[in-house]
Amino acid sequence: MKFKIHRGTKEIGGSCVEVWTKSTRILLDFGMPLVEKDGKEFDFRKYKTTKTNELVSKGVLPDIHGLYNNSSNLIDGVIISHPHQDHYGLANFINNDVQYYLGEATHKIIELNNLFTPQEIHLKNTNYFEKEKTFKIGDISVAPYWADHSAFDAYSLLIETNGKSLFYSGDFRSHGRKAKVFYWFTHNAPQNVDYLLLEGTTISRDNKPFKTEPEIESELTNLLKRQGKINLIYTSGQNIDRITSIYKACKRTGKIFIVDVYVAKVLKELSKYAGIPYPSDDFENLKVMFPYFTSRRLKNEGNEKVLYQFKKYKITKEEISKQSDKIVMIVSFCTEIPKRSNCSGLCMRGSSRKPCKMGIVRYNTFL
Numbered sequence: 001m002k003f004k005i006h007r008g009t010k011e012i013g014g015s016c017v018e019v020w021t022k023s024t025r026i027l028l029d030f031g032m033p034l035v036e037k038d039g040k041e042f043d044f045r046k047y048k049t050t051k052t053n054e055l056v057s058k059g060v061l062p063d064i065h066g067l068y069n070n071s072s073n074l075i076d077g078v079i080i081s082h083p084h085q086d087h088y089g090l091a092n093f094i095n096n097d098v099q100y101y102l103g104e105a106t107h108k109i110i111e112l113n114n115l116f117t118p119q120e121i122h123l124k125n126t127n128y129f130e131k132e133k134t135f136k137i138g139d140i141s142v143a144p145y146w147a148d149h150s151a152f153d154a155y156s157l158l159i160e161t162n163g164k165s166l167f168y169s170g171d172f173r174s175h176g177r178k179a180k181v182f183y184w185f186t187h188n189a190p191q192n193v194d195y196l197l198l199e200g201t202t203i204s205r206d207n208k209p210f211k212t213e214p215e216i217e218s219e220l221t222n223l224l225k226r227q228g229k230i231n232l233i234y235t236s237g238q239n240i241d242r243i244t245s246i247y248k249a250c251k252r253t254g255k256i257f258i259v260d261v262y263v264a265k266v267l268k269e270l271s272k273y274a275g276i277p278y279p280s281d282d283f284e285n286l287k288v289m290f291p292y293f294t295s296r297r298l299k300n301e302g303n304e305k306v307l308y309q310f311k312k313y314k315i316t317k318e319e320i321s322k323q324s325d326k327i328v329m330i331v332s333f334c335t336e337i338p339k340r341s342n343c344s345g346l347c348m349r350g351s352s353r354k355p356c357k358m359g360i361v362r363y364n365t366f367l
């Protein structure tokens, strides 16, 4: 077994590791970098018209034989550990004939991103794996382990071939709603691994403990009890653990929990894989708002059926304004904040509270 870390050391994101034997070559993730070489935010729009070979020569794309269009001797497989763009975001450059290996929910999330964002990553050849079910690509065997992470469907990977083994942790944590998965792993981790590639995003951070999701849920519950005005919470629409914490806090305080149509669709699709709240008769206090620009875009692109799907659970801006003291609303990238929302003027960034004119209650989205 040989391997090369093409990107992802000394930076957050852009993960990409090539593993090969004499007869098989695979890739673990193909992520978009979060920052440029000069430290500025990575903006892929400026490379949109640049040819693949130029991007390779500029170092924007890693030089990997058999991965891009017009490649001979194609790579045997690309494994996507979880649906965060810094782990799959450059996949639109990969040759259409390449085989992908990923969780089914991961694929679903990538497709939802195509529906609601400018992203256009259509994976043609997909093979779904499941936790602890080993599969083979050529003479390389891969065992996926479920991981606790802010991405819904995250895995660590044990790669084995010819008596050698490599463990790729992918992104993981131990304070989410799947913390048990992490503690299970500490007792069941593969032994005598030859190479360990470990995520280290928080290694250089302060040594303070992170709040667990149940702790955040009870902190939010106390906060919502005290608030008599609208609460806007800024979080990723795909951070299902956090959205579940907010929903539970709303339930405990008699608040109405509002998501936009994008978050509604994410919850609905992912409810097939886990018992999570989603717009339905089972979750009475969960309502859906339809932001104008997102709704218009869905309609213009022939996807108005997504809008009709949640019609029964619709709440209008007028209804929100009338009962703003009961409202808790997720603010995602497509939310339009109602005028005169009479905000609470309270902002939470991680563990520190600061006054905020926007009234956004913010919890860090990536942890």
Ligand SMILES: [Zn+2]
Residues within 6 Å of the ligand: 082, 084, 149, 151, 171
């Ligand atoms: Zn991640």
